[in-house]
Amino acid sequence: MKKLLSTLVSLACAVTLAACGSGSSSGSSDAVTYGFLDETLGTESYAIGFRIGDDELAETVTAAVKALVKNGTYQEIAEKYPDIKDYLSLKAEDISDDEIAEQGSGDPNFTFKHGFDLDYPPYSYLQDDGSVGGFDVELAQAVCEYLGWGYEAVPFNWDFKDAELNAGSCDCIWSGFTKEGREDMYTWGITYSSNTQMIMVSSNSGIKTLDDLAGKTVGVQISTSAAEMLEGDRADLAATFGDLKIYETYTVAYNDLKAGAIDAVAIDVTAGSYLIANDQ
Amino acid sequence: MGKESNLSETVFQMDNIRKSFGENNVLKDISVSVNKGEVVSIIGPSGSGKSTLLRCATFLETIDAGEIRYRDITAVTTTDGKAVYRSSADLQKAQRRFGLVFQQFNLFPHFSVLKNVMDAPVSVKKQSKEAAQAKAMELLRKMGLEDKADAYPGQLSGGQQQRVAIARALAMEPEILFFDEPTSALDPELTGEVLKVIRLLAEEKMTMVIVTHEMPFARMVSNRVVFMDGGVIVEEGDPEDVFGNPQQERTKQFLRNYQQ
Amino acid sequence: MSFSTMLSTMIPGMFRTCAIFFLTLLFALPLGLVVMLLRKSRFPVISGITKVFIAIMRGTPLMLQLLVWYFSPYYLFRLSISGYRFTAILLGFSLNYAAYFAEIYRAGIEAIPVGQYEAAQVLGYSKFQTFFKIILPQVIKTILPAITNEVITLVKDTSLAFSLAYSEVFSIAKQISSSQTSFTPFLIAGVFYFVANYLVAYAMERLEQAFKYYD
Numbered sequence: 001m002k003k004l005l006s007t008l009v010s011l012a013c014a015v016t017l018a019a020c021g022s023g024s025s026s027g028s029s030d031a032v033t034y035g036f037l038d039e040t041l042g043t044e045s046y047a048i049g050f051r052i053g054d055d056e057l058a059e060t061v062t063a064a065v066k067a068l069v070k071n072g073t074y075q076e077i078a079e080k081y082p083d084i085k086d087y088l089s090l091k092a093e094d095i096s097d098d099e100i101a102e103q104g105s106g107d108p109n110f111t112f113k114h115g116f117d118l119d120y121p122p123y124s125y126l127q128d129d130g131s132v133g134g135f136d137v138e139l140a141q142a143v144c145e146y147l148g149w150g151y152e153a154v155p156f157n158w159d160f161k162d163a164e165l166n167a168g169s170c171d172c173i174w175s176g177f178t179k180e181g182r183e184d185m186y187t188w189g190i191t192y193s194s195n196t197q198m199i200m201v202s203s204n205s206g207i208k209t210l211d212d213l214a215g216k217t218v219g220v221q222i223s224t225s226a227a228e229m230l231e232g233d234r235a236d237l238a239a240t241f242g243d244l245k246i247y248e249t250y251t252v253a254y255n256d257l258k259a260g261a262i263d264a265v266a267i268d269v270t271a272g273s274y275l276i277a278n279d280q
Numbered sequence: 281m282g283k284e285s286n287l288s289e290t291v292f293q294m295d296n297i298r299k300s301f302g303e304n305n306v307l308k309d310i311s312v313s314v315n316k317g318e319v320v321s322i323i324g325p326s327g328s329g330k331s332t333l334l335r336c337a338t339f340l341e342t343i344d345a346g347e348i349r350y351r352d353i354t355a356v357t358t359t360d361g362k363a364v365y366r367s368s369a370d371l372q373k374a375q376r377r378f379g380l381v382f383q384q385f386n387l388f389p390h391f392s393v394l395k396n397v398m399d400a401p402v403s404v405k406k407q408s409k410e411a412a413q414a415k416a417m418e419l420l421r422k423m424g425l426e427d428k429a430d431a432y433p434g435q436l437s438g439g440q441q442q443r444v445a446i447a448r449a450l451a452m453e454p455e456i457l458f459f460d461e462p463t464s465a466l467d468p469e470l471t472g473e474v475l476k477v478i479r480l481l482a483e484e485k486m487t488m489v490i491v492t493h494e495m496p497f498a499r500m501v502s503n504r505v506v507f508m509d510g511g512v513i514v515e516e517g518d519p520e521d522v523f524g525n526p527q528q529e530r531t532k533q534f535l536r537n538y539q540q
Numbered sequence: 541m542s543f544s545t546m547l548s549t550m551i552p553g554m555f556r557t558c559a560i561f562f563l564t565l566l567f568a569l570p571l572g573l574v575v576m577l578l579r580k581s582r583f584p585v586i587s588g589i590t591k592v593f594i595a596i597m598r599g600t601p602l603m604l605q606l607l608v609w610y611f612s613p614y615y616l617f618r619l620s621i622s623g624y625r626f627t628a629i630l631l632g633f634s635l636n637y638a639a640y641f642a643e644i645y646r647a648g649i650e651a652i653p654v655g656q657y658e659a660a661q662v663l664g665y666s667k668f669q670t671f672f673k674i675i676l677p678q679v680i681k682t683i684l685p686a687i688t689n690e691v692i693t694l695v696k697d698t699s700l701a702f703s704l705a706y707s708e709v710f711s712i713a714k715q716i717s718s719s720q721t722s723f724t725p726f727l728i729a730g731v732f733y734f735v736a737n738y739l740v741a742y743a744m745e746r747l748e749q750a751f752k753y754y755d
Binding site: 126163 | 546548613621622624704705715720722
């Protein structure tokens with residue numbers, strides 16, 4: 001027992017040290033900041049993906065989102081997420097009254113199963129208090145509340161999103177979900193946000209343009225739009241890189257960037273801004 | 281007169297036993313019977329089939345042809361030249377009639393000495409724990425091991441382990457006890473204590489069949505000696521005759537080799 | 541997010557990890573015995589099928605098996621899998637570990653000298669008594685170190701449940717890590733796994749001690 005206690009204590013020390021270590025390193029490197037290149041990789045739009053054939057559900061949710069734009073709930077939720085506010089594309093003045101769903105018009109016995117990645121801030125992620133949240137989660141919850149549906153959160157592993165949707169464990173994929181390139185694979189609901197894929201670099205890297213990336217090491221998170229772009233439309237650009245490193249999460253990629261292990265990170269501007277803003 | 285009739289009562293009989301392992305005929309038409317109170321020693325060179333004979337008698341090996349009887353219970357008969365074993369209920373009944381002491385003791389290492397001796401009477405014969413324990417302690421005392429009751433087999437010498445194994449077999453109160461080279465796995469200085477116990481049992485008129493290499497012991501303790509070679513019984517009879525005046529050339533040669 | 545919020549967010553995940561761990565052991569330890577008996581069956585069809593089962597369970601990644609168990613009811617039978625996540629995880633873990641345990645049991649049983657069976661037979665023990673009274677206790681003693689290894693692997697393998705997005709401690713650590721851009725949750729998870737394995741090793745050592753009463 002004594003042995004166990006001493007082991008625990010030493011581990012606790014290790015954790016504390018590690019925490020302090022990360023704090024002090026960012027403190028001493030005040031001069032270095034992180035930002036994006038002016039040239040972008042491309043833009044994309046975020047929409048809600050439903051199973052092929054679920055047109056009625058897609059239309060109902062779309063009409064409800066429009067109602068929330070019209071009554072200002074959409075903008076209210078957006079206020080909480082300054083990193084993505086500018087990219088939310090829906091405007092009240094563009095929506096006519098006959099497009100919107102009636103409040104409480106949903107089947108009260110229906111529970112809407114919202115499928116999303118819990119790893120994708122600020123659209124869907126664990127909040128500071130440990131609860132499930134994010135712009136998409138709040139908007140989906142607001143839709144259910146507006147229609148009178150029950151809401152069920154179905155966080156899933158992003159790699160298996162299609163299997164989850166097809167097998168019916170969720171009714172939609174709604175988690176910063178890019179429509180471009182997937183137009184025929186889903187029945188699409190409303191496009192509610194846009195995003196831009198950019199290159200994040202440190203201020204002292206000397207990289208100013210996409211051409212400067214020649215021979216450099218660039219990191220990207222697996223299965224993201226930025227990754228798909230670099231493997232697809234922008235493969236020509238990726239071919240000039242010294243190396244394209246695929247990461248499990250952007251957190252690791254970002255830390256590698258800070259540590260100097262890689263030169264740049266290809267990332268959505270919203271997710272990138274979130275990383276920079278939340279780096280204490 | 282009563283003693284005489286007891287002695288003539290056949291406790292165990294095997295007739296015309298044949299057994300082969302593949303091409304190798306190990307037992308070629310062997311017949312042995314043992315009367316109550318008799319001590320029979322089986323001797324012979326390695327590979328003569330004497331251990332196989334014992335394993336067939338105790339159902340550890342199945343015979344190809346022949347007949348095995350334990351007093352009134354027939355365990356195996358032969359029809360059309362093939363051995364037919366009786367129902368498992370009959371075999372179980374026959375099993376109760378005999379005990380077997382192994383060359384390698386085969387004690388249960390996770391049971392204490394006491395439990396090794398008393399567990400089968402309780403678990404198999406459904407004796408009460410108290411009765412089985414009393415009987416087990418009595419047997420251990422007889423084996424000179426009452427102070428080892430709580431020890432585990434791994435803590436005992438080979439000679440002690442073999443005496444526990446004898447007690448374990450006796451606890452089931454068999455009519456006949458088989459020994460398969462009971463001292464072969466023992467250091468020479470430990471064989472004496474085991475042989476002493478067997479001699480004690482012989483004096484108590486325990487019916488026994490002993491496969492052994494201990495010739496002087498066999499001569500001293502047996503009522504009858506069976507000499508086996510090449511899967512057949514070459515010669516059998518009174519120990520004084522077989523050892524002192526063997527009739528067959530092969531017996532003479534075996535005993536000569538043994539004395540050198 | 542403060543350290544204490546991080547910890548309290550992860551605690552339910554620790555309980556879920558423990559649930560996977562204990563329930564897997566509860567099902568896999570006896571199931572392994574069944575698999576081992578089928579493997580040793582006299583009927584070649586049964587032992588053959590079991591052999592293939594064990595080969596698949598040991599020869600493919602557990603993560604893949606979890607996906608198959610979770611998604612196959614839909615893809616094979618068009619059944620809804622809503623609410624089936626945890627059951628699929630337990631199914632996957634239990635069958636996988638049962639296969640490993642079965643092979644450990646088999647090795648343990650084959651290490652028991654044939655003389656033990658013969659002694660039991662001659663004394664009249666039934667097959668059932670022979671197995672449970674004579675053989676199994678000796679087998680347990682010999683296989684305990686191998687079982688300990690498997691159990692420790694299981695503690696770490698529970699993190700594979702993240703592939704089915706079950707919020708055990710590792711999934712939550714990953715989620716907090718991306719929302720907080722911090723590695724601290726992984727450190728907490730690491731300490732958790734370490735302590736859990738320390739306790740497992742301690743418990744198994746006590747168990748091994750308990751079987752040391754004989755050699």
